[in-house]
Amino acid sequence: MAAQQVVLILDFGGQYKELIARRVRECNVYSIVKPGDITPDEIRAIHPIGIILTGGPNSVYKDDSPHCDKAIFSMGIPVLGICYGTQLLAWSVGGTVAPCAAGEYGKTRMLVKPSSPLFAGMAEEQIGLMSHTDQISVLPEGFVSVAATKDCPNAAVENQARQLYGMQFHPEVESTPNGTQMIRNFLYRVCGAVGDYNLKDLEQKLIEGIRSQVGQAHVLLGLSGGVDSSVCAALLSKAIPGQVHCIFVDHGLMRKNEGDEVEQAFKTRDLHFIRVNAGERFLSRLAGVTDPEQKRKIIGAEFVRVFEEEAAKLPNVRYLAQGTIYPDVIESGGSKAATIKSHHNVGGLPKNMNFAGIVEPLRSLFKDEVRALGRQLGLPGKFVARQPFPGPGLSVRIMGEITPEKIAILQEADAIFREEITRRRIKADQYFAVLTDTRSVGVVGDFRTYDYTVALRAVRTSDFMTCEYAPISHKVLGLVSSRIVNEVKGAGRVVYDITGKPPATIEWS
Numbered sequence: 001m002a003a004q005q006v007v008l009i010l011d012f013g014g015q016y017k018e019l020i021a022r023r024v025r026e027c028n029v030y031s032i033v034k035p036g037d038i039t040p041d042e043i044r045a046i047h048p049i050g051i052i053l054t055g056g057p058n059s060v061y062k063d064d065s066p067h068c069d070k071a072i073f074s075m076g077i078p079v080l081g082i083c084y085g086t087q088l089l090a091w092s093v094g095g096t097v098a099p100c101a102a103g104e105y106g107k108t109r110m111l112v113k114p115s116s117p118l119f120a121g122m123a124e125e126q127i128g129l130m131s132h133t134d135q136i137s138v139l140p141e142g143f144v145s146v147a148a149t150k151d152c153p154n155a156a157v158e159n160q161a162r163q164l165y166g167m168q169f170h171p172e173v174e175s176t177p178n179g180t181q182m183i184r185n186f187l188y189r190v191c192g193a194v195g196d197y198n199l200k201d202l203e204q205k206l207i208e209g210i211r212s213q214v215g216q217a218h219v220l221l222g223l224s225g226g227v228d229s230s231v232c233a234a235l236l237s238k239a240i241p242g243q244v245h246c247i248f249v250d251h252g253l254m255r256k257n258e259g260d261e262v263e264q265a266f267k268t269r270d271l272h273f274i275r276v277n278a279g280e281r282f283l284s285r286l287a288g289v290t291d292p293e294q295k296r297k298i299i300g301a302e303f304v305r306v307f308e309e310e311a312a313k314l315p316n317v318r319y320l321a322q323g324t325i326y327p328d329v330i331e332s333g334g335s336k337a338a339t340i341k342s343h344h345n346v347g348g349l350p351k352n353m354n355f356a357g358i359v360e361p362l363r364s365l366f367k368d369e370v371r372a373l374g375r376q377l378g379l380p381g382k383f384v385a386r387q388p389f390p391g392p393g394l395s396v397r398i399m400g401e402i403t404p405e406k407i408a409i410l411q412e413a414d415a416i417f418r419e420e421i422t423r424r425r426i427k428a429d430q431y432f433a434v435l436t437d438t439r440s441v442g443v444v445g446d447f448r449t450y451d452y453t454v455a456l457r458a459v460r461t462s463d464f465m466t467c468e469y470a471p472i473s474h475k476v477l478g479l480v481s482s483r484i485v486n487e488v489k490g491a492g493r494v495v496y497d498i499t500g501k502p503p504a505t506i507e508w509s
């Protein structure tokens with residue numbers, strides 16, 4: 001059998017490199033991401049059918065901006081530049097890049113030329129997500145413009161003879177509605193892709209990666225019972241059966257009855273399942289802490305301390321495994337990206353850990369891909385379809401100090417909200433209650449009350465990187481509100497959060 005086709009994605013510091021990789025996977029083509037300064041020899045060794053240059057925050061004409069070896073553009077391998085990547089391509093082969101008179105941001109109307117392979121079969125009028133302050137001001141010799149916006153005459157460019165293409169906009173994001181089709185066109189019409197990559201291959205590659213990383217060593221997996229860690233457990237037990245120990249740390253911040261439900265679900269499966277009840281320990285560490293990032297860091301650190309203690313009781317455990325997925329990584333920030341919040345399993349980890357390494361096979365995948373993988377691995381539908389629940393649990397949904405009283409109020413209110421949403425089959429991808437730190441005056445019978453305000457949040461999203469609030473009817477909201485204030489002691493008022501992401505995030509902290 002011929003070796004599988006591969007597309008090489010070269011990283012120039014853009015936020016969306018894994019999103020590009022994901023779109024290429026969606027088009028049934030395997031891709032790998034490498035740093036932008038890769039050498040031509042290293043590229044030849046990979047035998048890519050095409051190269052995609054990512055975006056990035058720099059200006060190509062500045063000395064300290066990331067460049068690539070110009071020989072890449074004469075290797076006979078088709079190249080597609082995206083945003084900064086298109087500027088780099090044009091600049092490298094003799095064009096000029098200069099600041100735009102007016103930068104373009106957001107969804108922008110473009111006129112494209114369907115005669116270009118990139119836009120074959122498409123209407124002339126398209127929307128592209130623009131986000132740039134520089135643009136190609138003079139085209140390199142042999143290049144033509146194949147798309148233009150009001151302010152950007154070179155919104156897409158090509159030199160068909162040399163198989164060099166560029167898009168100033170971002171085809172990889174959902175805000176470019178036909179973006180995946182444009183990437184597909186590049187892959188199939190320019191690079192000669194045959195579509196020889198699928199989920200089975202992904203599973204096999206992940207399994208090979210796990211085996212080569214851990215060898216004969218044993219692995220301790222932090223299992224929360226959520227989709228990501230459950231899929232990770234299934235994958236690990238297929239890759240290295242007998243070498244996996246799953247530890248469920250009940251930090252006392254689970255949803256109502258959830259600790260016991262997780263134990264029931266996993267104890268009977270073919271896994272070494274360990275439950276540690278650490279509620280008091282976590283609560284004492286969190287006493288008096290109100291800052292959201294500090295709470296996340298404390299929880300991340302405490303998780304690892306419990307993992308280390310349990311690992312020491314087991315033979316040959318050298319690795320800690322986690323179900324980290326790509327949105328956790330990108331939002332936790334890094335050397336180039338901004339920190340939005342430290343997801344407990346990424347930015348929340350302490351620096352010194354007693355493990356030889358971390359195993360995170362799902363690190364480059366998106367939620368819907370993780371679900372598809374879980375189904376393929378044979379996990380029961382109810383696990384795979386579960387809404388996400390963050391590792392730090394209800395701590396990210398309790399504003400201000402965390403106390404047993406506040407946890408109890410939130411658990412009850414949240415259980416009521418989830419019960420009503422499920423019973424009524426309301427369409428939402430994640431839904432939960434939040435306990436605000438605001439108390440307000442009410443009246444029950446003839447008495448004054450001064451109780452907490454509960455906020456309800458329900459969102460629709462596929463990738464959890466952006467979301468819209470779910471338009472739940474006022475009737476249902478009213479019913480949930482009256483159940484919460486009547487049934488939950490300490491809850492005095494209910495509000496519904498109608499903010500999208502961005503600018504808000506899904507969780508409140």
Ligand code: XMP
Nearest residue numbers: 331342343344388390391392464505506507
């Ligand atoms: P945000 O609040 O960043 O959340 O819009 C995006 C998705 O990630 C979940 N989330 C987490 N998951 N550990 C996790 O495992 C965390 O620390 C964490 N913080 C947020 C959140 O529930 C949503 O689905």
